[in-house]
Amino acid sequence: MTSITSAAKTLVEGNTSTDKTKCLESDTITPSVGGGLTTDHGVKISDTDNWLKVSDKITGGPSLLEDQISREKIHHFDHERIPERVVHARGAGAHGYFRVFDDRAAKYTFAPVLTDASRKTSVFVRFSTVQGARGSADTVRDVRGFAIKMYTDEGNWDLVGNDIPVFFIQDAVKFPDFVHAVKPEPHNEVPQGQSAHNNFWDFVGLQPESAHMVMWVMSDRGIPRSFRMMQGFGVNAYTLLNAKGEQHFVKFHLIPELGVHSLVWDEALKISGQDPDFHRKDLNEAIESGCPAKWTFAIQTIAESDEHNFEFDILDATKVWPEELVPLQPIGELVLDRTVNEFFPETEQVAFCTSHVVPGIGFSDDPLLQGRNFSYFDTQISRLGLNWEQLPINKPVCPVMNHHRGGQHQSCIVKSNVNYWPNRNATGQPVPPSEGGYAEYPQKVSGIKQRVRGPKFQEHFNQAQLFYNSLTPYERSHLISAFSFELSHCDDPVVYETYTNILNNIDFDLAKIVAHNVGGITPRSPARDNPGETSPALSQKYYVPKTPTIASRRVAILVADGFDQANVEGIQEAFRELGALPFLIGPRRGRIFPKGGKSGVMVDHHFEGQRSTLFDAVFIPSGIEHAKVLSDIGRTVHWIRESFGHCKAIGAIGDGADFLQGALDVPGLKFSNSVSKEDVVVSYGVVTVGNGKPDLYSTSDFAKGKKE
Numbered sequence: 001m002t003s004i005t006s007a008a009k010t011l012v013e014g015n016t017s018t019d020k021t022k023c024l025e026s027d028t029i030t031p032s033v034g035g036g037l038t039t040d041h042g043v044k045i046s047d048t049d050n051w052l053k054v055s056d057k058i059t060g061g062p063s064l065l066e067d068q069i070s071r072e073k074i075h076h077f078d079h080e081r082i083p084e085r086v087v088h089a090r091g092a093g094a095h096g097y098f099r100v101f102d103d104r105a106a107k108y109t110f111a112p113v114l115t116d117a118s119r120k121t122s123v124f125v126r127f128s129t130v131q132g133a134r135g136s137a138d139t140v141r142d143v144r145g146f147a148i149k150m151y152t153d154e155g156n157w158d159l160v161g162n163d164i165p166v167f168f169i170q171d172a173v174k175f176p177d178f179v180h181a182v183k184p185e186p187h188n189e190v191p192q193g194q195s196a197h198n199n200f201w202d203f204v205g206l207q208p209e210s211a212h213m214v215m216w217v218m219s220d221r222g223i224p225r226s227f228r229m230m231q232g233f234g235v236n237a238y239t240l241l242n243a244k245g246e247q248h249f250v251k252f253h254l255i256p257e258l259g260v261h262s263l264v265w266d267e268a269l270k271i272s273g274q275d276p277d278f279h280r281k282d283l284n285e286a287i288e289s290g291c292p293a294k295w296t297f298a299i300q301t302i303a304e305s306d307e308h309n310f311e312f313d314i315l316d317a318t319k320v321w322p323e324e325l326v327p328l329q330p331i332g333e334l335v336l337d338r339t340v341n342e343f344f345p346e347t348e349q350v351a352f353c354t355s356h357v358v359p360g361i362g363f364s365d366d367p368l369l370q371g372r373n374f375s376y377f378d379t380q381i382s383r384l385g386l387n388w389e390q391l392p393i394n395k396p397v398c399p400v401m402n403h404h405r406g407g408q409h410q411s412c413i414v415k416s417n418v419n420y421w422p423n424r425n426a427t428g429q430p431v432p433p434s435e436g437g438y439a440e441y442p443q444k445v446s447g448i449k450q451r452v453r454g455p456k457f458q459e460h461f462n463q464a465q466l467f468y469n470s471l472t473p474y475e476r477s478h479l480i481s482a483f484s485f486e487l488s489h490c491d492d493p494v495v496y497e498t499y500t501n502i503l504n505n506i507d508f509d510l511a512k513i514v515a516h517n518v519g520g521i522t523p524r525s526p527a528r529d530n531p532g533e534t535s536p537a538l539s540q541k542y543y544v545p546k547t548p549t550i551a552s553r554r555v556a557i558l559v560a561d562g563f564d565q566a567n568v569e570g571i572q573e574a575f576r577e578l579g580a581l582p583f584l585i586g587p588r589r590g591r592i593f594p595k596g597g598k599s600g601v602m603v604d605h606h607f608e609g610q611r612s613t614l615f616d617a618v619f620i621p622s623g624i625e626h627a628k629v630l631s632d633i634g635r636t637v638h639w640i641r642e643s644f645g646h647c648k649a650i651g652a653i654g655d656g657a658d659f660l661q662g663a664l665d666v667p668g669l670k671f672s673n674s675v676s677k678e679d680v681v682v683s684y685g686v687v688t689v690g691n692g693k694p695d696l697y698s699t700s701d702f703a704k705g706k707k708e
């Protein structure tokens with residue numbers, strides 16, 4: 001009922017506020033405790049636990065179809081699900097805002113959302129994986145969707161991006177083929193949440209335009225540590241129109257404040273089983289613990305007159321605009337600071353359309369974008385129904401008025417005797433461009449009608465090679481492992497042999513190693529030269545945060561009875577001061593008693609309940625008894641070894657450092673044998689202060705030392 005009233009109000013009058021959170025309040029209810037249950041038609045219910053039956057003192061008796069209250073409950077339940085998205089089915093969302101630093105983008109656009117620094121535009125962002133179903137795991141190797149809905153005063157602007165700057169195909173008409181190939185195979189619906197299967201590699205092996213994007217997905221970008229640590233890219237080339245009527249091509253970028261970080265593959269595989277909701281929990285945990293997710297918003301622009309001055313076609317979505325050629329211009333920030341109240345009406349029902357732009361922002365002739373502009377609106381109709389834009393999460397914050405009527409689930413009641421234009425009442429006339437009406441740039445177009453791609457769309461390997469060359473040695477080694485994992489899951493030799501040929505067009509050594517690993521045909525000579533050109537911004541290493549921080553990072557503190565209380569309290573306080581999230585993990589979830597302490601501390605988890613994979617770092621305090629227990633338990637020794645293998649920071653004091661030394665028998669790894677805080681030893685990410693009297697050492701200094 002509330003949604004009908006507010007939707008109708010929006011259509012005619014507009015909202016009184018442009019803050020989306022406030023607008024959603026009229027559609028949000030808080031169930032009152034003791035307020036009583038009702039049917040959907042508002043009649044009070046006295047019993048929701050027992051179906052109406054014909055019973056006597058001996059039997060419960062048959063259920064009666066007559067029971068309209070039970071029938072309504074079941075009816076509603078039977079229809080609770082809607083079709084999941086055909087791609088990007090699994091997602092997580094959050095609310096926040098966008099604002100620009102100043103009006104520096106005014107030379108490119110008159111769109112106030114990109115130029116008016118006094119504005120705080122409400123946003124809703126949905127992150128997603130692409131291949132898997134709604135119930136698949138978060139940490140699979142895949143592209144991540146990064147879809148932003150900006151509720152601007154001029155209407156909704158949907159920037160539907162990914163965490164990878166290029167795409168698998170150049171022309172939208174290939175999308176159904178690509179999606180069929182990557183999704184579970186038609187005969188057996190295998191695999192789920194993976195591209196490691198014959199059909200995907202068959203398709204991309206026969207479709208060389210995919211080579212660049214495949215390199216990105218096989219790199220660490222395919223397994224992000226967190227949505228909050230991913231870059232975002234609009235991918236397609238859009239256009240900006242300025243007040244003088246000049247047009248520029250533009251690409252949109254988001255750079256995470258926390259830097260770009262990934263899991264390692266072994267970690268990602270384990271988390272898929274240990275906590276399939278790892279990413280969505282991470283987003284909520286960070287926001288709720290006071291660490292909003294933040295990105296710098298930047299643009300790359302190319303003047304219309306420069307369109308053809310590049311060796312690649314700037315409208316080809318399988319290409320980046322290298323930053324050496326087209327620098328990034330930071331213009332604003334995106335912040336996510338509010339979690340959703342209810343998943344279905346917000347994250348599931350939110351619906352994005354690339355065609356939703358606001359005046360000052362337009363499209364280019366990128367053939368992928370043109371197809372997307374058709375596809376998104378269309379898919380929302382089958383997923384949510386024609387009137388999907390009236391759903392609370394999708395509704396603009398500005399007035400909506402037109403003569404569209406009817407359709408399923410129409411929730412606006414328009415009080416008017418006309419529903420067309422022109423009309424005798426002059427109701428709802430179009431707004432002229434001078435008063436803010438959307439106007440297209442008068443682009444000159446000529447040519448021959450034919451099914452072709454531009455000549456520069458034919459080159460597919462230069463940028464795949466540029467990407468490979470720009471990776472650090474460890475990034476390359478991860479990439480080689482990823483190809484080896486994926487291709488060895490393909491059991492049809494035609495498939496993995498074809499793909500190693502593709503790799504030989506990128507780099508001879510890469511092709512040789514992967515072919516050797518997966519049983520492909522080892523190439524004898526390079527298919528093309530690799531002159532070694534690089535672009536540093538393509539490596540994740542480039543995105544080290546300006547101010548390194550451990551804020552929102554999860555730290556496990558392993559404790560057993562007899563731990564040193566001062567150590568633990570000191571380190572907890574130090575971590576909290578730096579915004580990190582310390583968790584106590586013990587041999588039981590209950591009270592664990594410090595040395596000489598009677599009251600004990602409640603630990604958050606049991607060693608078996610949460611594994612090292614779910615934390616960014618681990619700390620072991622001092623305490624002889626406690627260290628002995630830890631070293632006697634195989635699981636805790638494994639915790640430490642696994643953390644080390646996954647390159648996590650590990651810290652220990654006193655007896656804790658002794659335990660660590662026993663658990664980590666790694667040649668070359670150094671441990672402290674001094675009690676002096678001046679002698680903290682940092683070796684391969686393992687930070688120790690030696691045995692002795694741990695209270696001589698201030699644990700908060702330890703955490704700060706770690707941070708540096």
Ligand code: HDE
Nearest residue numbers: 085087088126145146147161162167172175235375376379
């Ligand atoms: Fe999508 N894409 N896509 N896509 N896409 C969808 O729309 C499509 C493409 C992206 O969280 C669908 O609402 C075509 C590129 C995201 O709700 C569908 C082509 C990029 C999301 C669709 C592309 C994306 C989608 C399915 C041309 C990165 C999730 C459900 C080849 C810039 C949005 C839906 C959300 C979703 C079509 C390519 C990103 C079917 C035809 C390139 C983040 O309409």
